Amino acid sequence: xxxxxxxxxxxxxxxxxxxxxxxxxxxxxxxxxxxxxxxxxxxxxxxxxxxxxxxxxxxxxxxxxxxxxxxxxxxxxxxxxxxxxxxxxxxxxxxxxxxxxxxxxxxxxxxxxxxxxxxxxxxxxxxxxxxxxxxxxxxxxxxxxxxxxxxxxxxxxxxxxxxxxxxxxxxxxxxxxxxxxxxxxxxxxxxxxxxxxxxxxxxxxxxxxxxxxxxxxxxxxxxxxxxxxxxxxxxxxxxxxxxxxxxxxxxxxxxxxxxxxxxxxxxxxxxxxxxxxxxxxxxxxxxxxxxxxxxxxxxxxxxxxxxxxxxxxxxxxxxxxxxxxxxxxxxxxxxxxxxxxxxxxxxxxxxxxxxxxxxxxxxxxxxxxxxxxxxxxxxxxxxxxxxxxxxxxxxxxxxxxxxxxxxxxxxxxxxxxxxxxxxxxxxxxxxxxxxxxxxxxxxxxxxxxxxxxxxxxxxxxxxxxxxx
RNA sequence: GGCGAGGUAGCAAAGUGGUAAUGCACUGGUCUGCAAAACCGGUAUGCGCGGGUUCAAUUCCCGCCCUCGCCUCCA
Numbered sequence: 001x002x003x004x005x006x007x008x009x010x011x012x013x014x015x016x017x018x019x020x021x022x023x024x025x026x027x028x029x030x031x032x033x034x035x036x037x038x039x040x041x042x043x044x045x046x047x048x049x050x051x052x053x054x055x056x057x058x059x060x061x062x063x064x065x066x067x068x069x070x071x072x073x074x075x076x077x078x079x080x081x082x083x084x085x086x087x088x089x090x091x092x093x094x095x096x097x098x099x100x101x102x103x104x105x106x107x108x109x110x111x112x113x114x115x116x117x118x119x120x121x122x123x124x125x126x127x128x129x130x131x132x133x134x135x136x137x138x139x140x141x142x143x144x145x146x147x148x149x150x151x152x153x154x155x156x157x158x159x160x161x162x163x164x165x166x167x168x169x170x171x172x173x174x175x176x177x178x179x180x181x182x183x184x185x186x187x188x189x190x191x192x193x194x195x196x197x198x199x200x201x202x203x204x205x206x207x208x209x210x211x212x213x214x215x216x217x218x219x220x221x222x223x224x225x226x227x228x229x230x231x232x233x234x235x236x237x238x239x240x241x242x243x244x245x246x247x248x249x250x251x252x253x254x255x256x257x258x259x260x261x262x263x264x265x266x267x268x269x270x271x272x273x274x275x276x277x278x279x280x281x282x283x284x285x286x287x288x289x290x291x292x293x294x295x296x297x298x299x300x301x302x303x304x305x306x307x308x309x310x311x312x313x314x315x316x317x318x319x320x321x322x323x324x325x326x327x328x329x330x331x332x333x334x335x336x337x338x339x340x341x342x343x344x345x346x347x348x349x350x351x352x353x354x355x356x357x358x359x360x361x362x363x364x365x366x367x368x369x370x371x372x373x374x375x376x377x378x379x380x381x382x383x384x385x386x387x388x389x390x391x392x393x394x395x396x397x398x399x400x401x402x403x404x405x406x407x408x409x410x411x412x413x414x415x416x417x418x419x420x421x422x423x424x425x426x427x428x429x430x431x432x433x434x435x436x437x438x439x440x441x442x443x444x445x446x447x448x449x450x451x452x453x454x455x456x457x458x459x460x461x462x463x464x465x466x467x468x
Numbered sequence: 469g470g471c472g473a474g475g476u477a478g479c480a481a482a483g484u485g486g487u488a489a490u491g492c493a494c495u496g497g498u499c500u501g502c503a504a505a506a507c508c509g510g511u512a513u514g515c516g517c518g519g520g521u522u523c524a525a526u527u528c529c530c531g532c533c534c535u536c537g538c539c540u541c542c543a
Contacts, residue, residue, distance in 0.1 A: 009472095030543075038543085045543040073541075159471055160539065189540060215541045237543030238473080244541070268473065269537060276536070306491080307481065312474060312536060319480055322492035329491080332506095359482090368482045371490030378490090439501055446503080457505055466504095 001059045004361050006052070006233075007310060009241065009264035010157050014363050017056055020232055020262060025056050026064040027233035028223050028261070030240055031113070033070040034094035035079045037286040038101060040300060040315065041270040041277050045237045047301055048267045048309040048364070050107045050405055052235070055360055058403045066226050067110040069095055071117050073215050077202050087202050088117070101287050104297035106405045112226050116218035120204045123213040123221040126255050127191045127206075135254040137184065142194035142209035148187040151250045157264065158242035189247055190214035216247035220255075223248075229258020235265040270304070271314045290320070298407055299323045305366045305404060324409075329374070331408040334397060336382040340390035351396030352376055360403060373400055412466075419465045423454050427465045430456065 003016045019025045029049050032038050038046075046067075053063050070076070071091035080090035095115075102109065116123075127144055130136035135150045148154050195203040195210040203210040213221075223231065229252070236245065245264065252260040269276070272283040287297055302323035307313030350357035356372035359365045380393060401408065419427075430445035446456050453468045 032543080042543045048543095158538080187540080239538060239542055241472085242538060242540080247540085267543070269543075271536070274535085302491095303480090310473075311481090314480070316479075318492075322480065324492095326491050365482075367480090367491090368489075371482055374490050434501085437501075443502075455504065458500075458503085459505095 002361060003059060003061065004052070004055050005363055006263065006265055007363050009266050015263060017061075017233065017263065019061060020230060024062045024064050025233065026227050026231045027053075027066070027235060028219070028227060028231065029065070029067040029110070029234075030219060030236035030244070031067040031069050032098055033073055033075060034091045034098060035075045036094060037097055037288065039277065039284050039286050040290070040304065041284075042237075043101070043105060043287070043300070044270040044304045044309075044313065045235075045267040046102065046107055047105060047304045047405070049235050049265070050105075051305060051309075051366060051403070052265065052364055053108060054403050054405055055364065058399065059361065064112075064227070065108070065110040066112045066114070066222070068219060068222050069098075069113060069115045070215065070218065071095070071115050072202065072212055077199060081200055091115075091117075101297070104287060105301050106298065106407055108405075114222045114226065116213065116222075119218065119222050119225065120213060122225050123217050124192075124206050126217065126221050126224065126251065129255040130191065130251065133254060135250075136191055138208045139183065139194075142192075142211060143190055144192035144208055145183050145188040146191050146247070146250060146254075148185060148189070148250065151254055153253070154250050155246065157249060158246050160242055160246070189216060189243065191217050191251070216244055217251060219244075220248045220251040223260075224252065224256065229256040229260070231261060233263040233265060234261035235267070238266045238268055241266055267309045268312050271312050273316055274314055285315075293317070295320045295324070296409070298409060299327065302327055302406060306370070308367060309364055326370075326374075327406070327409050328412055330377075330397075330401070330406070331411050333377045333380075334394065334408055335411060337385075337390050337394040337397065340382060340385060340387055341394045343391070345394045345398035347395060347398040347402045349396065350399050351392040352380070353396040353400050356400055357403070360400075366404065369400065370404070373397070419454070423449065423452065423465060427454070427456060427463060431463050434458075 003018050005014045006017050007013070008015045017025055029046070032042060049067075053065055056063055069091070072087065076087060076091055080087045083090055085093075099109075127136060130146065131138070131144070134147070136144055136146050138144050191214050192206060192208055193211050193214055194208070195212070199212065203212055223234075234245065234248075241264075249260055252258070271277070272285070275281070275283070277284045287300060290300055291297075299320055300323075303315060303319045304313070306319070306323065353373055353376055356369040356376065359372050360369040362368075377397075382390065385393065426445055426449055430442050430449070433441040433445060449456060449465070450468065454465050455468050457464045457466060
């Protein structure tokens with residue numbers, strides 16, 4: 001099967017995702033900082049990465065997926081103290097919540113999920129190498145900084161070369177932070193942060209004194225530990241291109257002989273109601289917020305993949321309603337095929353959905369692929385299919401659903417709901433009135449039932465009552 | 469200011485140098501006592517604006533406008 005072609009941020013071209021070792025696609029995703037519930041914007045990135053992994057695996061290439069947990073930084077320390085908890089118990093709680101949300105969104109768990117705190121040793125070792133190589137220096141206060149000027153390729157990923165010549169407003173501001181006085185250059189970034197009173201109990205020993213690792217370093221150290229000096233692909237949100245990924249490249253390339261990531265995948269941001277998400281506007285949703293409004297995680301997943309991962313996606317409540325209907329349509333199509341092909345579907349190849357699959361292989365064009373799936377379903381006449389054709393169609397449909405990570409919901413009308421006896425009785429009365437051709441009475445009863453939240457579906461032989 | 473992404477029907481969103489997928493919503497028909505469901509149809513002479521190249525541009529080029537992101541620790 002052909003390999004997935006994926007856009008590469010560094011070369012700005014679409015490149016095939018062929019494993020360096022010829023066997024397994026090894027990739028790293030920047031994981032969450034666990035100081036609160038992740039919001040749907042965070043999840044857009046994780047869902048896009050999940051689809052990427054599923055497509056690679058569906059095309060026959062196994063993967064090694066590493067995603068970290070950032071469990072020490074300013075925010076985790078600050079909020080754990082606010083909560084009166086130890087950093088460990090605080091971050092463990094939010095890590096669990098993250099896992100619950102991931103499972104609800106049908107995200108495949110990474111093969112390895114290292115935590116920053118559990119890899120302090122590796123981070124210290126990397127700093128020592130950087131200092132030895134002249135790429136880093138210890139400041140008088142015990143912090144250690146990376147010397148950006150020592151790495152000539154700095155800025156290649158973000159195309160922000162010669163940054164010192166283009167100091168923006170935020171940099172002028174940061175120069176006044178007391179923190180920054182100890183750096184040789186404004187662009188140098190912290191590898192190790194000296195212990196400060198507000199860190200509380202959260203510090204570790206190091207050759208430069210007590211402190212904690214800088215944020216950028218953890219990914220480099222854990223990648224070296226689990227994926228080595230060279231690996232296939234690195235992914236994250238677009239906002240991480242600079243400085244985080246730029247810094248990772250600098251740290252890793254200067255402390256090893258490898259080339260670090262050979263392919264970079266970045267996911268565009270999610271917008272809400274046409275604007276950016278922010279807590280102050282109140283449009284920053286978590287899965288729980290949406291569950292309270294009655295939307296399932298699968299519906300959220302559908303919305304999150306319904307735009308191309310490299311284009312901004314506008315999230316609205318209407319798009320959730322739209323997703324619900326679309327999923328219903330898929331579930332009904334599957335049911336119609338299942339009537340002809342009741343065996344459990346084997347999702348091995350795309351079959352009649354070949355075009356949709358090819359679309360997906362072209363830089364993960366999920367919306368294009370979903371459109372192609374519907375186009376095929378719209379033309380498919382289950383009644384005219386042989387059992388073999390129906391089986392091929394059903395297998396192909398499930399192949400696509402599996403690649404997209406979509407699970408089919410129960411068909412709404414048939415959702416197993418208990419109809420209360422009094423509702424059932426009213427419905428029976430209406431049926432009797434209808435049989436007696438007393439249309440007025442029948443309609444009145446139907447309206448009553450509707451007001452109570454129940455719909456009547458008539459057929460020749462009888463009627464069924466379903467929740468509205 | 470620099471770098472990057474984007475502006476396609478009411479909403480969302482694909483796509484292409486030759487006359488605009490798909491989902492939702494809306495709407496016509498079949499069915500029904502009427503509905504619902506289901507099924508069969510319809511809905512952008514138009515793809516931010518202005519030029520240019522071309523037999524032909526939404527698709528290429530130039531200019532402009534607007535939105536969003538990043539410019540030191542936000543997916």
